[in-house]
Amino acid sequence: MSLVVGLDVGTQSVKLVAYDAATRRVVSTHGHPLELIAGDDGSREQKAQWWIDAIRACFAKLDANSRSRVTAIGVSGQQHGFVPLDAAGNVLAPAKLWCDTSTQAECDEIMDAAGGAARCVALAGNPILAGYTASKLPWTRKHRPEVYARLATILLPHDYVNFWLTGERWMEYGDASGTGWLDVRTRQWSPELLAATDADRKLIDCLPPLVEADASFPIAPAIADELGLPRSVRISAGGGDNMMAAIGTGNVEPGVLSMSLGTSGTLFAYADHPVVDDAAGWAAFCSSTGGWLPLICTMNCTIATESVAKAFGFGTRDGDAMMVGTSPGAGGLVMLPFLNGERTPDLPHARGSLHGMDLNNLTRGNIYRAAMEGATYALRNGYDALLAAGLRFDAIRLTGGGSHSAAWRQMVADVFELPVEVPLQAEGAAFGAALQALWAHERAHGRDADLAAMAREHVLIAPGLSVRPDGKNVAAYQASYRQFLRHLDGAKSFYASHPAGTA
Known part of the structure; x- marks a missing residue:
């Protein structure tokens, strides 16, 4: 009781x-x-x-x-x-x-x-x-x-x-x-x-x-x-x-990647050894479980989709419906969603930009999709750095406001080529704190509790929200992501020589 x-x-x-x-x-x-x-x-x-x-x-x-x-x-x-x-x-x-x-x-x-x-x-x-x-x-x-x-x-x-x-x-x-x-x-x-x-x-x-x-x-x-x-x-x-959200999403052993689609976007993963990047491409944190927690934070995630929705006079709850009739790659539109500057990559003075516009693709559905894709590609760019460091993942645990979008869940699965699961408990940090308290209480009373086993037992997956990559979409996203990286290279060059964003 x-x-x-x-x-x-x-x-x-x-x-x-x-x-x-x-x-x-x-x-x-x-x-x-x-x-x-x-x-x-x-x-x-x-x-x-x-x-x-x-x-x-x-x-x-x-x-x-x-x-x-x-x-x-x-x-x-x-x-x-x-x-x-x-x-x-x-x-x-x-x-x-x-x-x-x-x-x-x-x-x-x-x-x-x-x-x-x-x-x-x-x-x-x-x-x-x-x-x-x-x-x-x-x-x-x-x-x-x-x-x-x-x-x-x-x-x-x-x-x-x-x-x-x-x-x-x-x-x-x-x-x-x-x-x-x-x-x-x-x-x-x-x-x-x-x-x-x-x-x-x-x-x-x-x-x-x-x-x-x-x-x-x-x-x-x-x-x-x-x-x-x-x-x-x-x-x-x-x-x-x-650290507590990692526990609350079951990210306490290798193989799980947690992703939060909030105002900012975050990726974090459990590691059993320090994962440090000499170029500081991610935050090399310790976890609150005895391990380590390499973490990537992008400053522009749902803020990008919310800004586009506001500009076109609709709410993000209607965003999925607005994208009906669009397809992966947004008809050739590519958005760098750096409306708030950016932390990953380190471009604090950057501004957002929209590329590839023509007479046919400039629709609110495509622009909204481009914002969602751009925010997802920015996180994928950080994920590539974690892969280069030798980390490997079996699944993504998705949280945050963006996880409520069926279209965004599928997009994440397709862009990252990993199955996506949504934890049943929406308050990941508070729930993680409760699980840590349970673990510590057991240990204080002499019981040899294992946190990873406890997380597997208590972190439940929301039924009906899990998705797997759709093969026909993966290739389209790969081509669009390559375009994103090319425009990102241009932005890095521009803001290195024009730090205030002025010509």
């Missing part, structure tokens, strides 16, 4: 999933929206108290009987955010988030001090990118010196929620690898990158202990009482949202 709870602290909302492992059933799902503080300089911040208030609201929606049955909680959190605490555990300033781009200059300063981007990859597996936690420290030193002077502990968003739940401060390797300071090969902090961030301060003293993925801690009695939970509840190590 026990339940495990997964919490996902995202940018737009906090979500709670209560899961009954015995019946393999999600018994309750609740959410609460979050505000965002946005600045003209690219800053994006939230108050950590908002996360706590939202968690309280979610538990208040969970009925008392369900709360009394909770045995373990796992927390998923948006990656890279910076929560500064003083020695007493008080939050000193709003948390700068993953989507905060105001610290680009500080990224460059850290990498220059470390010896360049390539040297950063050699030291830790990743360059210091805008959004990563590292650059937020020198920004704070410059713009909030009183905060920096009182800084005692650096926490990530999910770490802070764990601290509130338990009174303990820790980090786990998956989320820690998104700071920019963790050497993903050795799972140790890089002294060189910490010194490059601040040569005058011993930042390692501000970092909490690193714990293993199956670690767990008792909930603080006062918090248990406040939330109406048993005092025996244990809090698992938790992790970043991508």
Whole structure:
């Protein structure tokens, strides 16, 4: 009769999933929206108290009987955010988030001090990118010196929620690898990158202990009482949202590729060894399961289809119908969907473009298809890099808003030439956090639980949504994808010589 709870602290909302492992059933799902503080300089911040208030609201929606049955909680959190605490555990300033781009200059300063981007990859597996936690420290030193002077502990968003739940401060390797300071090969902090961030301060003293993925801690009695939970509840190590989504989609052993078709697109895969690219073609993260999680992120996915639909006066729910009568290759149209700049490949100043227009193919159905194909080809380009690194996959687990489109599911299967499955649980990160909590709870009680076996048992596939590649479409997409790559090469050349996109 026990339940495990997964919490996902995202940018737009906090979500709670209560899961009954015995019946393999999600018994309750609740959410609460979050505000965002946005600045003209690219800053994006939230108050950590908002996360706590939202968690309280979610538990208040969970009925008392369900709360009394909770045995373990796992927390998923948006990656890279910076929560500064003083020695007493008080939050000193709003948390700068993953989507905060105001610290680009500080990224460059850290990498220059470390010896360049390539040297950063050699030291830790990743360059210091805008959004990563590292650059937020020198920004704070410059713009909030009183905060920096009182800084005692650096926490990530999910770490802070764990601290509130338990009174303990820790980090786990998956989320820690998104700071920019963790050497993903050795799972140790890089002294060189910490010194490059601040040569005058011993930042390692501000970092909490690193714990293993199956670690767990008792909930603080006062918090248990406040939330109406048993005092025996244990809090698992938790992790970043991508790491938890990997668990929630069953991506905890080799062979599975998870793909999220959201505003941005992501690809990530489990590896049993560090997978680092010298050219930084992907994020070389650790997983929150004891392995590694190479991850590729494109900045333009459903944002491309949504923009086209808005321009032509229809909604994306009608997108599949709009494509009726079109065929793979969009009649020769090719879109580079870089409406928001691009991270993979690294073209931050790029803009979107539409190629191959003629008097016959310029229809809204073809343009919408070209946007969907372009977003899919951009992810395929990242996938090719993972194949070149020696990774191999048997299937794709598809999540995100785009996974609701039957046409997009089939397109992914045809472009990647892999079967596509859609997990039954839509809240992948929260569900993954619940499964990690279940795993950690079992281990804490002396049972030799295997997470991969648990994922195979509990991650169910939605009936009727699985698709396989259609042979007659594969060749057409291959030809169109080659056209996409040729136009991409042109864009790389253009934006290298015209970084602002001007002639």
